[in-house]
Amino acid sequence: MRYIRYACIALFGIALIAVAIANRGLVSLQLIPSEVAGWFSVNPQIELPLFLVIFGGIVVGLLVGFVWEWVREHGQRADAARQAREMRRLEREIAKLKDEKHAGKDEVLALLDEAS
Template sequence: MRAIRIFFIVILALVLMLLAAANRDFVTISLVPEALAQFTGGQWSLTMPAFVALFLAMVFGVLVGLVWEWLRESHLRSESSRRAHDLAQLQREVGDLRRVHTAPRDDVLAILDESAQRPAAAAGSGSALPAPR
């Protein structure tokens, strides 16, 4: 799996280097149309190599896609968080119920349960209770 990942990274690097080598000419990118630039004032254009403009456009597209998906999936994250909270609460309740049901009950009932579980011969020897008939 690691070799496949490295192979794809090398191929991607080669493609990007070829793209950069083929697009070294300078281009001017205008951020505001020239008709509106006179009203806004200032310099609203950038001159850069074409491959830089392509890379910036790709990075911008990836960032917009990430933000879009993060916003689109926000309801799934909130539902997952709510369900995780409910699950933790149910696990606490089950733990409390297990502790309650495994806790010793009344002392008298515990003695009676203990004597009922012992064999008949062992109950008669050294016990304060009378031997079963």
């Protein structure tokens, strides 16, 4: 199973290298459209290889997706934390009630009563 995973990672790496080699031509990225840039008399742009633009888009998409899921699951995480706190509180209360029930008894009798 480990070798299959390594083979998949190697194939994925080879595919990424092939995409990078095939798309190494420079492209111009502009921050704002040229029509709007004329209004402000600024035209911020940068020249990058196309594969960096592609890989950057993939990374930004993954980050946006991770953040989106984290925000979406906030309610579920809050419910789970609330239930965990309630469970700890109830466990403490059960332990306290057991101690009160067996307060004046012999330890052996308390263990036998607890087991039944």
